Amino acid sequence: MPFEARSAILRQIGAELDAGVLAYVTGDREGLETEVGPDVLRRIPRHLEAIGKRDRLALVLYTIGGDTNTPWPFVNFLRGSCDELLVLVPFWAHSAGTLITLGADRIYMTRFGTLSPIDPSVTNEFNPQNPANPDEQIPIAVEDVLAFFELASETETHDTDLAADAFRQLAESVHPLALGNVKRNIEQIWQLAKKLIRLHTPDADDEALTALVRRLTTELYSHSHMITRAEATALGLPVEQPSDDLEDRLLAYYDQLKADLELLEKFDPGSMLRTTRQPVVLERAYVETPNTSDAFVTRGVVSERPEAPQQQADATSGGTGSEVPTRPLVATLDVASERWETIA
Numbered sequence: 001m002p003f004e005a006r007s008a009i010l011r012q013i014g015a016e017l018d019a020g021v022l023a024y025v026t027g028d029r030e031g032l033e034t035e036v037g038p039d040v041l042r043r044i045p046r047h048l049e050a051i052g053k054r055d056r057l058a059l060v061l062y063t064i065g066g067d068t069n070t071p072w073p074f075v076n077f078l079r080g081s082c083d084e085l086l087v088l089v090p091f092w093a094h095s096a097g098t099l100i101t102l103g104a105d106r107i108y109m110t111r112f113g114t115l116s117p118i119d120p121s122v123t124n125e126f127n128p129q130n131p132a133n134p135d136e137q138i139p140i141a142v143e144d145v146l147a148f149f150e151l152a153s154e155t156e157t158h159d160t161d162l163a164a165d166a167f168r169q170l171a172e173s174v175h176p177l178a179l180g181n182v183k184r185n186i187e188q189i190w191q192l193a194k195k196l197i198r199l200h201t202p203d204a205d206d207e208a209l210t211a212l213v214r215r216l217t218t219e220l221y222s223h224s225h226m227i228t229r230a231e232a233t234a235l236g237l238p239v240e241q242p243s244d245d246l247e248d249r250l251l252a253y254y255d256q257l258k259a260d261l262e263l264l265e266k267f268d269p270g271s272m273l274r275t276t277r278q279p280v281v282l283e284r285a286y287v288e289t290p291n292t293s294d295a296f297v298t299r300g301v302v303s304e305r306p307e308a309p310q311q312q313a314d315a316t317s318g319g320t321g322s323e324v325p326t327r328p329l330v331a332t333l334d335v336a337s338e339r340w341e342t343i344a
Contacts, residue, residue, distance in 0.1 A: 002260040003293050003343050009253045011290040013058060016246050019086060020051035022078070023060040025257060025286040026296075031267035034284040034296060035066025036096040041073055043287050043294045043340055048081045050292045057082035059104070060253060065095025065116070072192055075103030079199055088242070089113035090250035092226070098216070099189075103196040107232070108242045110250050114226040115237075118189055119217040189217065212236050257286075269302045270331035280333065293343040300335040 006023070014021040026034040051057065057078055079085050087093070087104035094116035101107050101115060109115075193213045197204055215235050233239045242250065258264055261283060272280060285296035 002256070003288070006253060006256050006260070006286075006288065007290045007293070007344075009249055009256060010060065010288070012249050013060065013088070013246065013253070014290060016243070016249065017056065017058050017086065019056035019058040020054040020082070021058050021060065021289060022047055022051065023253070023286060023288050024063070024074075025060075025261075026063040026066065027257075027261040027263060027284045028064045029261060029263050029265065029267055029284075032282060032284060032298075033064070036063050036070050036100075037067050038070050038073075039296075039340065040285075040287055041070065041077070044074070044077050047287060047289050047292050047294075048077065050289050051081065054082050056084045056086065058086040058088055059100070060088045060090065060250070061093045061097055061100060062089075062091060062254065062257060063093055063095075063097040065097055068096050068099060068118075068189060068192070071096055071099040071103065071196065075100055075196060075199065079103065085200070088246075088250055089115070090254040092116070094226075098227075099192065099196060101237070102193055103199050105200045105238065107237060107239045108246065108250075109229040109232065109239055110242060110247045111229065112251070114228055115232055116227060117216055117225055118193060118213075189213075208236070268331075269333045272302045272331070279336075287340075288344075291344065294340050295343050296339070297341045298333075298335060298338045300333050300337075302331055302333050304331055 010021045010023060024040065026036055028034070059078060075085070084105045085103065086106050086108060087101045089101065089107065089109045091110070091112055092114045093101055094114070095118065098115040098118050102118075190210075190213050193216065194204075194206075194209045197209060197212075212235065227235070229239055229241065267282075279299065279301050282298040283295045284298060287294050
């Protein structure tokens with residue numbers, strides 16, 4: 001059974017570190033990406049109760065990010081059950097995942113482990129519509145807005161009111177309330193990062209913290225930049241290199257995730273339709289210990305339905321104008337439910 005294999009590895013990690021072990025995983029399978037979200041918080045208490053109060057708690061973390069409001073309560077829940085919190089990164093812990101690592105006393109990264117900048121992208125009802133899909137809104141990267149004003153200020157000009165003019169131009173393209181949301185998120189991410197670090201280093205110098213947060217936001221420029229173990233150490237994060245045995249076990253856990261969540265396989269309803277017409281059950285995320293496990297599960301049925309009809313043939317192009325429109329069938333996943341379910 002997949003959980004039994006993951007459980008055995010988590011048990012080995014706990015023995016290696018003399019620590020209780022909790023894993024939080026959000027899958028990044030293409031077409032079926034899952035993110036950090038507040039829904040996981042309800043699942044945490046039973047797993048921490050299964051571990052019990054420990055001197056040391058190790059969190060195995062795998063995620064590409066998600067909701068930036070979740071790391072604060074998540075880390076506080078974990079720190080309430082231990083004296084020392086370790087975060088173990090087998091492959092990547094990006095964006096909101098990196099925020100979670102900031103709350104750790106020590107961060108163990110394998111040679112393949114990466115973090116990322118913590119500057120968020122924000123989306124609310126006032127964001128611009130996506131021209132390619134009017135039902136979607138374009139996320140606004142917080143640091144992109146700051147970079148716009150920085151570019152305007154660096155442009156050589158005799159216009160002394162350039163900053164105001166730049167803001168007017170931006171406000172004509174982006175709703176002012178969307179820009180206000182960007183401002184709030186800028187302040188939130190800076191305060192949140194400092195608060196997470198002060199959970200384990202309460203006497204940290206504010207000037208040093210400000211410099212660290214600046215390096216994790218503005219100075220890295222690209223939100224897609226991957227911070228390696230060496231770079232994370234140079235930034236001033238409490239990063240340690242795991243022992244060879246611990247690294248092997250972390251990478252073994254990642255290999256098990258790749259198999260259980262099919263991380264390297266693009267989600268293709270069409271291929272599933274060719275192999276089965278039975279209901280589909282897709283595990284997408286885990287929160288688990290060696291003895292307990294919850295999975296975020298999508299349940300549904302793959303079916304075929306016609307695409308939108310194509311335009312009828314035009315008589316001037318050789319058609320009669322009366323042909324029946326071509327309506328190719330496409331496979332889609334009809335979702336019946338998406339929720340956390342108890343596995344063990």
